Amino acid sequence: MADKPSVSSELARDLSLFHVTMMGLGMMIGAGVFIGIGMTMNRVGAGGVLMAFALNGVVAVFTAMSFAELSSAIPRAGGAYNFARIAFGRGPSFLAGWMEWFASAVAGSLYAVVFALYTLRYVLNGVAGMGLTDHQLLIGTKILAPLTALAFVYINYRGASETGRVGALFTLGQMAFMGLIAVAGIVVAVAQPDRLANFHPFIKHKDNNWAMMLTAMGMIYVAFEGFEVIAQAGDETIDPKRNIPKAMLYSVLIVCILYVAVSFATVAAIRPGTHIDGVKVDAVEWISTRGRNADGETGFGEAIERMMPLGGLVVTLAVIFSATSALNATIYSATRASYALGRDRMLPGFFSKISPRRKTPWVALLFTGAIVVVVAALLPTKDVAGCASMMFLFLFLLVNVCVIKVRTNMGDELSYGFVMPLFPLFPILAILIQVVLAYAIVHASWLAWVIGPGWIVAGMLVYLGYSRRRAVATADEIAVLEEHPAPPGEQYRVMVAVANPANALQLVANTHHLCAAKAARVEVLHMVPVPDQVSLTDAQDYMAAGKEGVIEMMMSLGLAFPISTTIRYCRNIARGIVSAVRQKRTDLLIMGWQGRAHSGLFKLGSKVDPVVERCPCHVVMFKNCGGGRRYGRVLVPVAGGPNAAFALEVACILADPDEGQVVAFHVARSVGAFDVGGFLAGHADRLPLPAGRVTGKAVVSDNVVGAILAEAAGYDLIVLGFTREPILYRLSRQTIPETVALRCDKPLVMVKASAGLRSWIRRWV
Amino acid sequence: MDGQTIVGIAVIAAALAVLTGLVLWCRRRIERIARKGFGSARAIEKDLDGGG
Numbered sequence: 001m002a003d004k005p006s007v008s009s010e011l012a013r014d015l016s017l018f019h020v021t022m023m024g025l026g027m028m029i030g031a032g033v034f035i036g037i038g039m040t041m042n043r044v045g046a047g048g049v050l051m052a053f054a055l056n057g058v059v060a061v062f063t064a065m066s067f068a069e070l071s072s073a074i075p076r077a078g079g080a081y082n083f084a085r086i087a088f089g090r091g092p093s094f095l096a097g098w099m100e101w102f103a104s105a106v107a108g109s110l111y112a113v114v115f116a117l118y119t120l121r122y123v124l125n126g127v128a129g130m131g132l133t134d135h136q137l138l139i140g141t142k143i144l145a146p147l148t149a150l151a152f153v154y155i156n157y158r159g160a161s162e163t164g165r166v167g168a169l170f171t172l173g174q175m176a177f178m179g180l181i182a183v184a185g186i187v188v189a190v191a192q193p194d195r196l197a198n199f200h201p202f203i204k205h206k207d208n209n210w211a212m213m214l215t216a217m218g219m220i221y222v223a224f225e226g227f228e229v230i231a232q233a234g235d236e237t238i239d240p241k242r243n244i245p246k247a248m249l250y251s252v253l254i255v256c257i258l259y260v261a262v263s264f265a266t267v268a269a270i271r272p273g274t275h276i277d278g279v280k281v282d283a284v285e286w287i288s289t290r291g292r293n294a295d296g297e298t299g300f301g302e303a304i305e306r307m308m309p310l311g312g313l314v315v316t317l318a319v320i321f322s323a324t325s326a327l328n329a330t331i332y333s334a335t336r337a338s339y340a341l342g343r344d345r346m347l348p349g350f351f352s353k354i355s356p357r358r359k360t361p362w363v364a365l366l367f368t369g370a371i372v373v374v375v376a377a378l379l380p381t382k383d384v385a386g387c388a389s390m391m392f393l394f395l396f397l398l399v400n401v402c403v404i405k406v407r408t409n410m411g412d413e414l415s416y417g418f419v420m421p422l423f424p425l426f427p428i429l430a431i432l433i434q435v436v437l438a439y440a441i442v443h444a445s446w447l448a449w450v451i452g453p454g455w456i457v458a459g460m461l462v463y464l465g466y467s468r469r470r471a472v473a474t475a476d477e478i479a480v481l482e483e484h485p486a487p488p489g490e491q492y493r494v495m496v497a498v499a500n501p502a503n504a505l506q507l508v509a510n511t512h513h514l515c516a517a518k519a520a521r522v523e524v525l526h527m528v529p530v531p532d533q534v535s536l537t538d539a540q541d542y543m544a545a546g547k548e549g550v551i552e553m554m555m556s557l558g559l560a561f562p563i564s565t566t567i568r569y570c571r572n573i574a575r576g577i578v579s580a581v582r583q584k585r586t587d588l589l590i591m592g593w594q595g596r597a598h599s600g601l602f603k604l605g606s607k608v609d610p611v612v613e614r615c616p617c618h619v620v621m622f623k624n625c626g627g628g629r630r631y632g633r634v635l636v637p638v639a640g641g642p643n644a645a646f647a648l649e650v651a652c653i654l655a656d657p658d659e660g661q662v663v664a665f666h667v668a669r670s671v672g673a674f675d676v677g678g679f680l681a682g683h684a685d686r687l688p689l690p691a692g693r694v695t696g697k698a699v700v701s702d703n704v705v706g707a708i709l710a711e712a713a714g715y716d717l718i719v720l721g722f723t724r725e726p727i728l729y730r731l732s733r734q735t736i737p738e739t740v741a742l743r744c745d746k747p748l749v750m751v752k753a754s755a756g757l758r759s760w761i762r763r764w765v
Numbered sequence: 766m767d768g769q770t771i772v773g774i775a776v777i778a779a780a781l782a783v784l785t786g787l788v789l790w791c792r793r794r795i796e797r798i799a800r801k802g803f804g805s806a807r808a809i810e811k812d813l814d815g816g817g
Contacts, residue, residue, distance in 0.1 A: 047773040054780035061787050068791065073806075202773040242799045249788045256784055260777065411806035418795045419809050610805065 017243040019168055020230050024251035026171035026325030027226030027333065029178065030107070031114045033259055034319060036220035037266050038299025042288035044216045045204030046267040050260050052216040057256025059217070059437075060224035062430035063396045064252045065420040066403040068245030071231045072417030073406070079231035079333075080395050080402075081340050086410070087402040094346045094467050096398055098459035101337040103391040104229075105368050108149065108330035109375035110388070115323035116144035122316040145376040152328050153369035156335060157360055170328065174321030177314055178258055184308045185265020195268045198283045218440025222389040223259065226326070227251045228396070229333040241417025266300050269307035331368060339364040346467040387448040390441050391455070397434045400427040412574070412610035491562070492520040495586040497527065497577045497611075498550055506626035508556045510654060510749075511590050513630075514620065517653040517688060521562040523584055526550045527576040528567060574610035581615050588618040593750070612722055612752055619722075619752040620650060623741065630656035631717035631747070637708050637740070638664045638679060643721025645683045646753035651719040652689040654749065662689060663715070666698045667707040674698065705739045712746055722752040 015023075040049045070083045080100055085093030120140045124130045132140070189195050204212070227248045237243055270283035287299035301319070305311040339361035342351020355362045404424045406414070420426055442449055494515050498504045515522055550565055557563050568576055581589055593608055612619055634651040638644040644664075651662045666676045676696030687694055701707040712718050723735035741750055798809055 047770065047777075050777050051773055051780075054777045054784075057784045058780050058787075061784055065787070065791060072795075199770065200767070202767075202770040241803055242795060245795050246792060249791050253784055253788045257781065260781070407806050412808075414805065415803045416806050416809055417798060417803050418791065419798070419806050419813075421790060421794065423810075 015233055015237045017238075017247055020233050020237050020243060021247040021250050021254075022168035022171040023233065023329055023332070024227040024230045024247055025175065025254060026168075027229045027329030028224060028251060028255045028326075029171070029174055029258070029322045030111050030223070030226065030326030031319075031323060033220070033223045033262065034114075034300050034322070036223050037263050038287050040216040040220055041267075041284055041299065043204065043212050043219075045201060046199045046284045047202030048204060048213060048216060049263045049267070051203070052213060052220060053223075053256065053259040053263055055213075056217050056221055056224055057252060057259075059221070059430065059433050060227070060256070061249065061252045062426040063400060063434075064227050064248045066400045066427050066430065067228055067231050068248045068418050069416065069420050070399065070403050070406060071244045071248070072241045073414040079228055079337065079340075080399050081337055083399055083402040083406065085344070087405040090346070090468065091463060092398070094341070094463045095456060095459050096395060097337050097341045097346065098462070099391040099456065100228075100395055101334050101341070101368070102371070102455050103388040103395070104330045104334035104337060105371040106375055106388040107225075107392075108152075108327050108334065108368075108372045109145070109379070111323040111327040111330060112145040112149040112152075112372065112376045113141060115148050115320055115327065116141040118316050118319040118323070120144060122312065142377055146373040148324070149327065149331075149369065149372040149376055152324070152331050153365060153372070155328065156331050156365055157355070157362060170321050170325035174318055174325055175254075175258070177318035177321060178262055180314060181265050181304055181308075181318065182258065182261035185261070185268045188307060189264070189268040192271060195271055197272045198267050198270065204284075214436055215440045215443065218437035221437050222392070224252065224255065225389065225392045225396075226329065228392075228399075229329050233332075233336075241415075245418040262300075265307070266303050269303040274306075331365075331372060334368040334371070335361060335365045338368055341467075345470045346463070387445070387451040387455075390438060390445075390448045390452045393434050393438045393441065394452075397431055397438075400430045400434070403427050410614070412578075412614050414575070492518040492588070493523060493584060493586045494518065494520040494588045494590060495523040495525055495581060495584060495617075496553065497525050497580075497589060497591040498553065504550065504553045507590060507592055507622060508553055509629075510622055510625055512557060512560065513653055514588065514590065514650070515557070515561050518588070520588070522557050522564070523586065524550055524553050524557070524563065524565045525577065525580050526565070526567045527573045527580075529573050529576075574607050574614075577607075577611050578614045581617055586617045588620065589615055590620050590622070593621045593623045612750075615752075615754075617754050618646060621750045623748045623750070624745070625717075625747045625749065630654070630660065632656050632659055632661065633715045634660060634662045634717045634719060635708075635712055635715040636662060636664050636719045637737075638666050638674075638676065638721070640674060640679060641721065642753040643723075643751060644679070645686070647719045647721040647749075647751045648680075648683060648694070649686050649688075650749060650751050651717070652687045652694065654717060654719070655689060655693075657689075660689065660693065662687075662694045664694070664696045665708065665711055666696070667701050667704045668698060669700070669702055669704075671700055704736050705743070708736075708740050709744060712740075712744055715746065717747045717749065718744055719749045719751065722750055 037049055040052055044052060067079075071079075074082050074086060081093050081097030083093075084096035117137065120132070120137055124132055124137075124140070230244055230247045230251070233240075233244070266287060267284065270281070270286060272283060274281060274283070283303075287303050289299070301315045304315050308314065338347065338351050341347040342349055342353075342361075342364060351364045351367070352361060353363045354360065403420075404427055407419075407423060494511065496507055496511050498507070511522070514520070550567065554563055554565055566580065568580065577589070577591070580586075589611070591608075591611065608621065612621070631654055634655045636644070636647050636651045638648065648662065648664060652660075655662050664676055664680055666674050666679075668674055676698050680694060680696050684691060684694075697711075699707055699711075708718075718740070720737045720741060723737050737750065741748060794813060797813060798804075801812060803809075804812075
């Protein structure tokens with residue numbers, strides 16, 4: 001049994017849609033937009049800035065849709081870390097959490113420094129008139145920035161509710177000032193239309209305009225990072241399946257509109273022909289050459305200062321609010337990432353300790369605060385920020401891959417609150433574009449490609465040296481209540497899934513035959529469904545109802561085979577069975593079927609369809625097969641393929657070993673379409689019956705189902721292979737095996753052979 | 766207003782329209798799913814496709 005985490009308290013669930021939306025906005029509207037406008041204008045011109053922000057908004061919403069879908073299905077703290085773990089396992093998920101922790105913490109350091117710099121510059125030089133030199137400002141910044149970070153570490157320690165409310169307050173403040181700037185820009189443009197001349201030429205003429213546009217988009221994409229922090233709040237959000245996807249999408253839409261509007265205001269801020277310091281300036285040229293390196297870093301602020309009364313104060317307040325709310329959100333994000341690593345023992349377990357009083361993971365917060373403070377105090381910011389941006393891009397890319405993998409492999413197991421339209425078009429587009437943007441960042445900061453991979457390599461060493469041996473198994477929505485392990489050994493593994501204890505004994509005899517043929521060991525699995533409203537602590541009451549059937553089955557099979565039992569609590573039986581099959585590395589799953597579909601959405605039932613579709617092993621499903629007798633005449637409808645061959649093998653095992661006859665039956669719409677004799681000859685070596693007792697028969701008929709049902713009347717057992725038609729085909733109509741299975745009142749067995757990757761490809765193609 | 770400016774404004778307007786449309790489309794799906802009950806991706810897709 002897997003080692004369980006020692007976390008004894010759950011996180012408080014008290015963040016609303018408003019709070020989590022504000023949280024995302026607070027992290028997105030950070031330093032990126034303030035330095036990005038001037039730097040981008042230098043490359044693509046006034047109109048190009050607006051285009052870059054608008055197009056980036058579209059790219060960002062592609063990834064936001066991936067985050068939204070995954071967060072709705074996996075609403076737990078940890079975000080990308082959890083997604084990667086469920087999609088790819090421990091190694092990639094550790095790296096995802098490791099990168100997310102560092103990227104968020106370092107971004108927090110950047111915001112702390114920006115906050116300190118603007119505050120000191122305005123208060124000491126602007127208001128107090130102290131005339132500090134750049135060196136003195138730098139020293140002051142390196143003192144104030146860590147103190148600011150510590151203050152927000154304390155706010156985060158106060159708890160989720162306080163975090164959300166303080167963050168929302170600061171985010172509202174920054175949006176108010178940004179909105180004021182945007183409105184002022186529109187007002188002055190309407191009042192003085194000659195300012196629109198700054199937009200001519202709309203895009204700066206270069207040799208390759210579109211290449212420059214991509215570079216510009218890459219440089220300012222960091223301004224759209226931040227919505228992923230919302231995924232971290234899954235454990236604390238009210239109605240997370242609904243509110244988290246909405247909050248992610250809303251925050252991207254809001255910031256995109258705000259960025260375009262603020263960019264417009266910046267361009268319109270300088271009236272054409274204005275003289276600054278006695279020199280007539282070209283507005284776009286002037287904005288894009290502000291800053292120490294004449295690269296436009298401070299162009300936004302200096303332009304807005306000249307557009308409106310108290311412009312310097314408004315810009316400073318906007319930057320202060322933005323930097324602090326982003327700092328708050330990044331500390332929150334980094335803390336939750338490291339908390340999730342500790343919870344799953346990827347990092348030492350004390351990372352997951354929760355304060356009994358404040359309900360916050362205080363140890364994870366402490367380590368995160370240490371990174372933020374050290375980086376803010378000691379390291380240069382530009383290249384480290386570039387490094388953080390790069391790792392965010394890697395993370396986003398990974399999440400877009402995860403959403404494809406999770407939907408493809410576990411789409412039937414997870415409970416979604418949102419599924420994106422036109423899947424997988426948007427994640428594929430996002431992956432391609434993010435590769436291009438990452439390339440653009442390489443040109444902006446080569447040092448990012450030194451620091452970033454260095455952190456990743458360090459993470460790999462931590463994983464190989466510590467995490468790999470200590471990490472605990474993921475148990476999403478499933479908990480093992482009672483487990484009796486089988487004696488050790490590498491035998492063929494058969495799992496018997498018991499959903500209804502009353503039917504358990506009907507499976508015993510046939511299970512015995514199959515296990516004897518395979519010299520197998522048996523795992524009896526009883527899934528106990530418990531409603532969402534019932535807590536895990538009450539699951540014992542539900543378990544008692546099914547225990548007798550499992551015990552009887554253990555007694556019956558335990559005399560002949562090594563046997564183990566597991567009784568599990570789960571929210572969904574099908575998901576629980578598939579997860580158990582994966583975890584136990586089962587070779588063959590045996591289950592019973594009542595013979596009717598329970599829902600119009602499923603062909604054979606809500607428990608059967610997902611299990612058959614998703615199980616990575618052979619599946620044998622019995623209908624009306626109680627009584628323990630062996631079967632004299634067994635009919636196996638065949639049409640080629642591995643399922644038919646497996647059906648033939650199962651039929652031979654279940655047939656009476658002394659007198660049983662197995663008939664491979666094919667219904668063709670034309671003569672000679674399928675060679676039954678050749679099919680039998682091709683699989684003769686795997687059939688346990690003598691060749692003379694396995695015969696073939698073919699008929700020609702346009703009504704395949706009718707012909708099979710008519711032929712079945714003379715047999716004791718029907719063994720059918722599941723269809724191997726692609727998923728989209730099966731969704732649109734009922735297949736022949738499904739129709740026969742539903743209409744046949746004889747004892748019937750349906751089988752599916754595992755085909756690994758080939759099966760996965762075939763399901764879709 | 767020259768041709769380049771017209772194209773640029775059209776690109777910005779189209780991008781914002783696509784962004785807004787996608788967000789509203791997704792919001793509508795979220796509400797529909799919440800109303801009809803959460804479920805597997807396949808079940809939801811089938812349900813949404815059937816209901817528009």
